[in-house]
């Protein structure tokens with residue numbers, strides 16, 4: 001069949017061009033980092049088994065509640081987001097679900113040395129201190145005390161299955177990143193206002209917060225509304241796991257989420273920037289079905305007409 | 311005034327007033343096409359259909375798009391992609407069609423070159439085709455500005471800068487085109503106007519010209535055979551369809567076009583639903599930011615070959631080379647000196663010329679996307695030199711071609 005041979009030539013050159021400008025060119029232009037499955041192997045595993053009851057006390061004695069609210073344990077945030085950002089550069093997140101969102105090795109390492117666990121030591125040199133102080137123990141075996149705090153955080157937290165993509169994002173990323181397609185600002189979800197004045201006041205607060213955050217981070221963390229389309233799932237996931245691997249020297253911390261939480265964060269960003277993905281698949285299947293029927297009928301029509309011509 | 315009798319059907323009524331039967335006969339039923347053609351001759355109809363898709367999907371997008379630098383990005387990515395029912399579908403259809411139309415245009419062009427369909431009376435088909443190519447390029451570029459993403463902004467900056475014409479430093483001209491010192495509201499507004507009004511109008515007119523240019527010389531065929539259309543049409547009309555070397559546009563050619571079109575649509579909608587990112591550059595999903603230059607600025611894939619020709623040279627020669635590359639394809643009917651209208655495979659040296667040209671343009675395309683460093687810029691330079699060497703050699707290798 002001559003036509004099939006011609007088709008093969010056309011397809012060959014089309015695919016060659018496609019391969020060159022898409023997969024090949026992108027592999028040259030963009031660094032590719034493989035996920036390490038959120039194992040955080042640079043951090044040491046916990047040596048002790050924690051006790052949640054003791055942990056509850058240690059948690060308070062360690063001063064965690066001086067900065068963090070824990071709604072799950074009815075501990076309100078000590079400051080509103082703007083004042084917190086004025087003091088720390090960023091609002092310390094509520095820890096209700098920290099036990100489910102973060103890897104336990106990471107939590108232990110974070111409590112002991114935040115800048116190290118967050119991989120932002122390059123920012124805190126020459127006597128500059130990370131706003132969250134390291135924990136040096138409250139008198140007993142420090143390893144035990146850290147394990148207790150971690151056990152406590154896990155005990156108050158919801159199960160990871162109960163945590164929605166929205167909750168995961170707000171706790172892990174929401175203090176730094178706005179997502180205006182989901183109405184999320186760094187100080188919380190933007191409500192609907194009856195009066196324009198109230199809305200302007202709210203916006204002004206967000207701007208205040210962003211000013212502090214910009215000073216702390218060196219730049220304003222970007223609004224992530226469309227990042228699922230501009231960066232893709234793989235990039236966002238590996239970037240979360242280790243920002244330094246993709247943007248060496250960046251001020252974004254390694255947030256320390258575990259694999260399940262990371263998937264939820266990605267899902268949240270998909271809802272923001274690619275909301276209709278399921279509809280796309282289902283409509284796609286219907287359209288394809290229609291087209292195959294159409295092609296079949298077109299083929300029959302052509303055959304019936306060309307029978308007389310050959 | 312003519313005599314009008316009472317019509318017995320709507321068809322008759324229309325025929326009395328618009329002569330639709332005569333129109334159908336002249337334009338379709340007795341519009342003769344050679345029988346000896348393959349599916350590549352359906353690409354013209356595929357192009358016309360894809361242009362239709364672009365027009366319809368564009369009209370839907372236009373109902374929600376906001377040509378304003380503050381609103382454009384969100385009107386596309388939020389309103390159309392999230393709020394409007396099936397807005398995402400129209401947008402993906404429009405974006406993928408804009409990219410795929412160039413694939414088909416290139417196939418259509420190289421088909422024309424391969425079969426020598428640009429000479430012996432077919433020069434105006436070719437020239438009107440090239441005018442369509444240039445207008446489509448402008449249409450695609452202006453459309454690319456509209457979402458006001460990072461690539462819109464920076465490609466707009468880079469391409470309009472070309473109009474300063476190197477050392478001539480015509481900065482006034484660049485500002486005149488942009489309506490401002492840098493791309494901004496005035497820039498977006500005028501590209502919006504070009505994209506939704508002026509250029510589509512020009513394309514419609516040019517498609518008319520292109521179709522008109524086909525009428526007298528008729529389309530070519532797989533062997534470049536000169537057909538006596540009147541004699542062959544007489545055979546066909548006498549019922550001797552098997553022996554006639556021609557077929558009627560309707561229904562014979564149309565039935566084949568439909569089948570090719572249906573296969574094309576399967577491919578097209580597969581891309582729309584599951585493989586669209588080649589047509590919607592990820593970087594353009596970052597909103598335009600005049601303070602932040604993206605690390606790699608490149609045009610859409612269909613402009614890459616000419617972009618690559620611009621790059622390896624210093625500013626002025628680069629621009630001259632780029633300018634020549636833009637128009638050189640217009641000249642092929644005059645640079646090809648051979649009287650043969652035949653498939654390249656029977657034309658000796660021209661066959662080599664054809665395949666080297668095809669591969670060279672693909673190499674240029676790939677190098678145009680890669681960063682211009684090390685081995686890539688060397689390959690790009692070689693391919694550029696080959697490109698011009700091919701055009702310079704064309705009159706010489708075709709001049710003494712043996713008649714086939």
Ligand code: HEM
Pocket residue numbers: 350351352353354355357358361415418419422425427428432435436437438439440441442443446517520524528529530531
């Ligand atoms: C979107 C724009 C275009 C449309 C809608 C279009 C449409 C068509 C149609 C319907 C035909 C007749 C059927 C066929 O041979 O495919 C045709 C033929 C032709 N077109 Fe185009 N065309 C377009 C662009 C171009 C371009 C860019 C070129 C090249 C510069 C070109 C060159 C030709 C030639 C040489 C023929 C004659 C083919 C032959 O005689 O065998 N066209 N075009």
